[in-house]
Amino acid sequence: MSKRQNIIDGRQSHLRYGLIYTEVLGWVDLGHAQGSDIKSLLRKIDNGEHSGQACYDVSYSQAMVDPTHSYRTGKFITWRIKKGRSNSERQSIALAMMMSLARKFEGLQASFPFNLMTDSGFSGEDLVSDLLGFYRVISSHDVFSALRPVSKKEALRRWDHYGPIGSFKNDSFSPLLFPDPEKSPNARPHKGVLPDFMNWVRPWDDFHSGKVSIASADGSYIDKAKGGTLPYA
Numbered sequence: 001m002s003k004r005q006n007i008i009d010g011r012q013s014h015l016r017y018g019l020i021y022t023e024v025l026g027w028v029d030l031g032h033a034q035g036s037d038i039k040s041l042l043r044k045i046d047n048g049e050h051s052g053q054a055c056y057d058v059s060y061s062q063a064m065v066d067p068t069h070s071y072r073t074g075k076f077i078t079w080r081i082k083k084g085r086s087n088s089e090r091q092s093i094a095l096a097m098m099m100s101l102a103r104k105f106e107g108l109q110a111s112f113p114f115n116l117m118t119d120s121g122f123s124g125e126d127l128v129s130d131l132l133g134f135y136r137v138i139s140s141h142d143v144f145s146a147l148r149p150v151s152k153k154e155a156l157r158r159w160d161h162y163g164p165i166g167s168f169k170n171d172s173f174s175p176l177l178f179p180d181p182e183k184s185p186n187a188r189p190h191k192g193v194l195p196d197f198m199n200w201v202r203p204w205d206d207f208h209s210g211k212v213s214i215a216s217a218d219g220s221y222i223d224k225a226k227g228g229t230l231p232y233a
Helices: 034-051 085-110 126-138 154-162
Strands: 019-022 026-029 053-066 073-082 212-224
Touching: 019 053, 019 154, 026 073, 026 126, 034 053, 034 085, 053 085, 073 085, 085 126, 085 212
Parallel strands: none
Antiparallel strands: 019 026, 053 073, 073 212
16 A cells, blocks of 8 residues: 655665656556566476476465554466467566456455555556566666656655545556646546557467466465465465
């Protein structure tokens, strides 16, 4: 759940956590945009390719921790992949797994009773930040330079004018933009367009060739916040 105190200057986009505003993608949650989950997912696929098995299973998950930090709960999916996938196919599969699971996880956060504790379910910045995390991993350049991040002062001005980003829901991977109220006092939030570099990879959608099949389409779990044993978080 993004809060006003999480807002930092756009020049600090190198940090692991924080909330920044960009002219191209709107609000970006740096935690969601880390890309560490994508690195792990691609590593699992690479390991599967070198496992010597004709087919291998890969699981991907997203989780949240309760306010008391006692337990974590989340969603996972498992796909079965036939050995022999090219690098571009591996990226396509990873992107599709992330996009599929991210929507399921946001739906979990938006459901009862989790929606009593957080407004994070489909919060306007979440999905586009997840997508940015994917492209941070596969890109060879600093992606933030193309997103035009603004200063903390400009970001706070938007937050104070429009209100918390959690009150604006976005169930797509398209950006939600909030025009500068100082320049456009009567403007309203509106959908933006992804930059070209965030359209390079097409999510995998070929489930008829036998190259990829779904072993688990919509798994749920709950575990201890620390020291848990479930393999998907």
